[in-house]
Amino acid sequence: MKNFILAILLLAIGTVQAKTPQEFFEQGNIQYQEEKYNEAIETYLKVINQGYESVEVYFNLANAYYKTNFTAEAIYFYEKALALDPAKIDVKVNLEYANRSIIDNIKAVPKSTFDKFNDLFLAVFPYDTWAILAVSCSLIAGLIWMLFFFSTQPSVKKLYFTLATITSLSCLIGLVITAQQYKRKQNTTYAIVFANQVEVKNAPRESATENFVLHEGTKVSVIDVIGDWEKIKLTDGQVGWISSQAIKKL
Amino acid sequence: MKKTGNTFLFQIINFFLFFISTSLFAQVNLTARTSKKTLGENQRFRLEYNINKQDADNFELPNFKYFKVVQGPSQSVSNSYSYVNGKAENKFSKTYSYLLEPLAKGTFTLPPATIEYQGKKVASNAITLKVVDAIDLPKNPNDPNYIASQNVKIVVTISNQNPYVGEPIYAEYRLYVNQLSINNYSVDTPPNYEGFWSQVLENENPTFKDGKYKGELWKYAVLHKVVLIPQSSGVLTVNPMSANLVVGVPTGRGDFFGNMITRNVSQKFISQKRVINVKPLPLEGKPKSFNGAVGDYSYEVNTSRSVFKANESAQVKVKVSGKGNLKLFELPNVITPKELEVYDPERKEKVSVTATGLRGSVENAYTVVPQYKGKFKVPSTSFSYFNPKDNKYYTITSDEIVLNVTEGKDLATSLGEDYSQGALKQTVKAIGDDFRYILTSTNLQRIQKEDFYKTKLFYVLLLLPLFIIPLGLFASRKQRELSRDIRRKKYRKSDKLTRKYLASAKKELGNRATFYSALEKALHHYLKAKLQIETTEISKDSIAEILTRKKVSDEGITQFIEVFSACEFARYAASSDEKMKEDFDKAKQVITELDKNL
Numbered sequence: 081m082k083n084f085i086l087a088i089l090l091l092a093i094g095t096v097q098a099k100t101p102q103e104f105f106e107q108g109n110i111q112y113q114e115e116k117y118n119e120a121i122e123t124y125l126k127v128i129n130q131g132y133e134s135v136e137v138y139f140n141l142a143n144a145y146y147k148t149n150f151t152a153e154a155i156y157f158y159e160k161a162l163a164l165d166p167a168k169i170d171v172k173v174n175l176e177y178a179n180r181s182i183i184d185n186i187k188a189v190p191k192s193t194f195d196k197f198n199d200l201f202l203a204v205f206p207y208d209t210w211a212i213l214a215v216s217c218s219l220i221a222g223l224i225w226m227l228f229f230f231s232t233q234p235s236v237k238k239l240y241f242t243l244a245t246i247t248s249l250s251c252l253i254g255l256v257i258t259a260q261q262y263k264r265k266q267n268t269t270y271a272i273v274f275a276n277q278v279e280v281k282n283a284p285r286e287s288a289t290e291n292f293v294l295h296e297g298t299k300v301s302v303i304d305v306i307g308d309w310e311k312i313k314l315t316d317g318q319v320g321w322i323s324s325q326a327i328k329k330l
Numbered sequence: 331m332k333k334t335g336n337t338f339l340f341q342i343i344n345f346f347l348f349f350i351s352t353s354l355f356a357q358v359n360l361t362a363r364t365s366k367k368t369l370g371e372n373q374r375f376r377l378e379y380n381i382n383k384q385d386a387d388n389f390e391l392p393n394f395k396y397f398k399v400v401q402g403p404s405q406s407v408s409n410s411y412s413y414v415n416g417k418a419e420n421k422f423s424k425t426y427s428y429l430l431e432p433l434a435k436g437t438f439t440l441p442p443a444t445i446e447y448q449g450k451k452v453a454s455n456a457i458t459l460k461v462v463d464a465i466d467l468p469k470n471p472n473d474p475n476y477i478a479s480q481n482v483k484i485v486v487t488i489s490n491q492n493p494y495v496g497e498p499i500y501a502e503y504r505l506y507v508n509q510l511s512i513n514n515y516s517v518d519t520p521p522n523y524e525g526f527w528s529q530v531l532e533n534e535n536p537t538f539k540d541g542k543y544k545g546e547l548w549k550y551a552v553l554h555k556v557v558l559i560p561q562s563s564g565v566l567t568v569n570p571m572s573a574n575l576v577v578g579v580p581t582g583r584g585d586f587f588g589n590m591i592t593r594n595v596s597q598k599f600i601s602q603k604r605v606i607n608v609k610p611l612p613l614e615g616k617p618k619s620f621n622g623a624v625g626d627y628s629y630e631v632n633t634s635r636s637v638f639k640a641n642e643s644a645q646v647k648v649k650v651s652g653k654g655n656l657k658l659f660e661l662p663n664v665i666t667p668k669e670l671e672v673y674d675p676e677r678k679e680k681v682s683v684t685a686t687g688l689r690g691s692v693e694n695a696y697t698v699v700p701q702y703k704g705k706f707k708v709p710s711t712s713f714s715y716f717n718p719k720d721n722k723y724y725t726i727t728s729d730e731i732v733l734n735v736t737e738g739k740d741l742a743t744s745l746g747e748d749y750s751q752g753a754l755k756q757t758v759k760a761i762g763d764d765f766r767y768i769l770t771s772t773n774l775q776r777i778q779k780e781d782f783y784k785t786k787l788f789y790v791l792l793l794l795p796l797f798i799i800p801l802g803l804f805a806s807r808k809q810r811e812l813s814r815d816i817r818r819k820k821y822r823k824s825d826k827l828t829r830k831y832l833a834s835a836k837k838e839l840g841n842r843a844t845f846y847s848a849l850e851k852a853l854h855h856y857l858k859a860k861l862q863i864e865t866t867e868i869s870k871d872s873i874a875e876i877l878t879r880k881k882v883s884d885e886g887i888t889q890f891i892e893v894f895s896a897c898e899f900a901r902y903a904a905s906s907d908e909k910m911k912e913d914f915d916k917a918k919q920v921i922t923e924l925d926k927n928l
Contacts, residue, residue, distance in 0.1 A: 101774050112768050127774065136772035143768050149732045151707055170766040177765050181707040181732070185668035211783035215791045222795025229806040258783055276709055295665070295709060
């Protein structure tokens with residue numbers, strides 16, 4: 081009898097735990113549809129807590145946060161979704177909605193030509209994809225060089241030589257882009273202000289004078305860290321130190 | 331041992347002596363007393379000598395150098411018996427009193443007086459007096475002005491002498507009157523308060539009420555009521571108020587009908603100057619949002635509507651209610667999203683002034699007209715005040731407000747910012763109008779993705795070709811060398827065969843069939859050696875073509891082909907020895923010719 085109950089219990093626990101992230105995602109979608117946004121948030125968070133992510137789960141979670149008026153959280157997860165897929169139009173639209181309810185109006189300085197170029201061409205792939213491309217180019221180049229060396233006919237040899245040079249060059253270019261994108265990624269950490277209102281100081285001290293004030297939901301880039309203070313930069317170029325508790329890094 | 335006994339005896343004697351002496355002193359005592367210790371030069375004072383035993387006689391007043399006896403001596407005697415614990419006690423007191431007047435300024439000592447008691451002289455104590463500059467003397471007690479000044483007072487009562495900055499205090503100017511009538515009054519100098527915010531309370535038709543003045547029951551009327559709020563810390567003064575009063579003073583005589591005749595006296599009365607010590611607000615625990623509110627308040631921010639359409643208006647109200655120094659501080663500012671059109675707040679005050687301060691509510695109403703649809707968040711604000719009763723700061727944080735604009739223009743987005751004219755222009759970008767719904771299909775991935783970049787595999791794969799290429803280079807060289815060896819071998823063999831066949835052809839000169847066959851073989855082997863191609867099966871035209879490609883001179887080719895044709899032709903036709911010889915020479919010549927080119 082005891083064993084029987086235990087078995088049933090185990091079975092029950094088993095079925096509870098057996099929910100895959102995919103199932104949680106779908107459950108969250110149902111809860112969202114039923115306008116149970118708070119429950120949907122919980123469910124989507126379970127997916128992420130199990131160590132899974134996708135553009136859609138971040139997007140849906142952000143939507144649920146937006147519906148429950150948690151602007152900072154909504155913006156945070158929209159930005160996370162955009163980090164995975166910078167071109168997702170749904171995310172962009174809804175992020176725009178969420179950005180409306182924030183207080184700070186920080187004008188972006190015009191992008192430099194390089195930044196524009198970077199966004200248009202270099203940032204289309206994450207650095208890892210660029211790394212794979214570079215390696216493939218390298219391997220292909222190696223193969224073609226081999227063919228070049230072993231071929232005897234001059235015309236074929238010429239063709240191989242051109243191809244090999246092109247692939248070798250692309251391999252090098254790919255490597256440069258990878259390194260550049262990697263460095264860019266390492267150097268630019270974005271964060272969202274979670275505190276309702278927070279003072280940005282001119283030094284990493286509580287007693288330092290206040291540079292400006294930020295409000296919930298504003299996106300900043302983190303450029304340095306000292307202890308509990310993070311040096312941040314706004315899109316308009318202003319720089320200051322902010323308490324780590326006030327922001328959440330993407 | 332003996333010594334101890336002696337000491338003991340001595341102590342006992344001492345004790346008795348002490349007892350006797352004290353009892354003696356207690357028995358006859360002449361005490362001098364004055365009514366004032368410090369007096370003005372023009373003031374008089376009373377000097378009394380009190381003896382506590384009967385039968386004392388011959389009281390002698392000392393000789394006063396600097397004082398003049400104005401009145402006295404007058405004697406008074408009191409005698410009382412009491413019966414305590416079965417023992418009768420007689421208390422006797424005889425007082426000699428004098429009224430003295432100083433003759434000079436300075437500090438003087440009154441020498442002791444003496445009295446004789448049972449044949450002994452008893453001296454009084456000496457008294458030191460200080461005579462200072464002349465002061466205003468009270469007038470004749472029967473002077474109506476004097477009576478009026480003694481029996482009418484203006485007194486300031488202050489609810490709190492030691493308030494905090496911003497803590498309201500209440501001050502009343504009371505007119506106290508002792509059994510006199512006030513027939514008229516007019517304020518001469520109204521009170522003024524430096525460093526205070528003041529609000530005078532309405533005070534129509536003051537009436538007299540019973541009240542105590544210095545413990546006596548007098549009547550009082552409130553002339554002036556004011557609420558004062560100190561604006562700075564430190565010592566602040568409430569300057570005196572002066573009023574002209576017409577006081578009816580009874581003359582003590584009656585008229586024909588026996589009614590008291592009163593005389594009207596007009597006099598100026600001045601209240602005292604009051605000093606108020608204002609405490610600064612404690613620095614400890616002072617919240618950042620504190621802006622001077624002192625009292626007891628409640629705070630709220632609310633909106634008239636939270637769901638509406640664009641171009642409709644809503645009111646966001648910031649309201650502080652309670653009591654304290656309302657009106658004297660700013661309400662917290664409401665910060666709104668940039669896309670909301672917000673007008674300057676309309677201030678509404680419902681404040682009544684009471685003795686405990688200002689009471690009521692102050693409200694700022696912001697009219698909000700959204701232009702675009704979307705959700706706009708008005709963040710929570712904090713209001714802090716200091717409660718002087720609890721000596722503590724309190725902070726109230728309002729809830730944040732979400733204004734949901736359901737219909738309206740779509741917002742120009744910052745995605746399409748246009749900097750072309752130097753200034754930021756927002757352009758409407760058609761990125762879709764509505765808030766997008768959730769996406770239902772997904773491809774979940776592990777969050778902790780391993781980077782491929784900078785892994786070992788990445789480097790190995792990247793650098794693999796660099797190792798392979800030299801290897802390949804080497805291998806291809808080796809292979810080429812090998813093939814060249816083979817070719818050389820073949821060439822040598824063909825060369826050898828060419829020579830062999832040429833030699834056999836030479837031997838067979840005259841023998842037509844074998845000669846030409848050998849010659850042909852020699853030519854083929856020659857080509858094989860030179861061009862690494864098998865030419866036996868190839869037509870003459872093809873050979874000619876190959877040779878052209880190898881850039882052999884046309885002449886050489888023609889000769890070569892001629893020799894070939896001759897060989898073929900000779901198989902079927904007769905040929906002379908000369909012809910054979912000629913052909914042989916030609917072949918040799920052709921080979922040397924070709925050698926130059928190949």
